[in-house]
Amino acid sequence: MIVLGLTGSLGMGKSTAAAMLRRLGVPVHDADAAVHRLLGPGGAAVAAVGRAFPEALANGRIDRAVLGRKVFGDPPALRHLESILHPLVRAGETRFLAAARRRRVPIVVLDIPLLFETNGEERCDGVVVVSAPPWLQQQRVMRRPGMTEARFRAIRAQQMPDAEKRRRATWVVPTGLSHGATLRRLKAIVRELLVKRRAPPRKTC
Numbered sequence: 707m708i709v710l711g712l713t714g715s716l717g718m719g720k721s722t723a724a725a726m727l728r729r730l731g732v733p734v735h736d737a738d739a740a741v742h743r744l745l746g747p748g749g750a751a752v753a754a755v756g757r758a759f760p761e762a763l764a765n766g767r768i769d770r771a772v773l774g775r776k777v778f779g780d781p782p783a784l785r786h787l788e789s790i791l792h793p794l795v796r797a798g799e800t801r802f803l804a805a806a807r808r809r810r811v812p813i814v815v816l817d818i819p820l821l822f823e824t825n826g827e828e829r830c831d832g833v834v835v836v837s838a839p840p841w842l843q844q845q846r847v848m849r850r851p852g853m854t855e856a857r858f859r860a861i862r863a864q865q866m867p868d869a870e871k872r873r874r875a876t877w878v879v880p881t882g883l884s885h886g887a888t889l890r891r892l893k894a895i896v897r898e899l900l901v902k903r904r905a906p907p908r909k910t911c
């Protein structure tokens with residue numbers, strides 16, 4: 707089974723690319739969605755995060771807006787939060803991969819925003835980085851509810867620069883042209899991986 711990493715900075719079109727890959731029949735493990743479940747009603751992280759950040763606990767769930775204001779710009783608080791969430795997300799990822807292997811799925815995707823920042827590429831056979839021009843990135847992000855210039859800068863400061871991600875990528879997928887162009891690029895990558903997987907092993911002397 708080929709494990710493909712998918713990453714990109716805030717507002718670069720990663721969620722759109724993940725949705726396209728699903729439509730192409732590739733299972734995707736979404737780390738952000740896993741965090742939402744962990745912090746939602748009945749989530750496995752609610753109790754621990756509530757103890758660490760009681761002001762964010764409300765009606766049996768974690769208020770992500772309150773939690774975000776608490777940890778962004780406070781590196782020790784963010785590291786504490788990550789120490790709670792990351793092992794739980796990784797456990798879910800492990801279950802996802804095991805289930806895919808049992809089903810003999812040829813390709814799976816790990817959709818991880820901070821893939822390079824957390825050395826997640828070591829768990830992948832290749833990495834797709836989605837990228838768009840800075841002006842388009844900012845335009846997309848500023849349309850999000852509750853987003854401010856200060857919050858945008860704080861989030862971007864925690865992420866590896868787009869140029870460095872592109873340098874480390876196996877494939878770069880531009881998302882600033884059109885959805886059709888993005889989809890064609892992703893289709894080509896999936897085809898390339900399927901051909902590679904079917905190819906017989908090379909003989910060695």
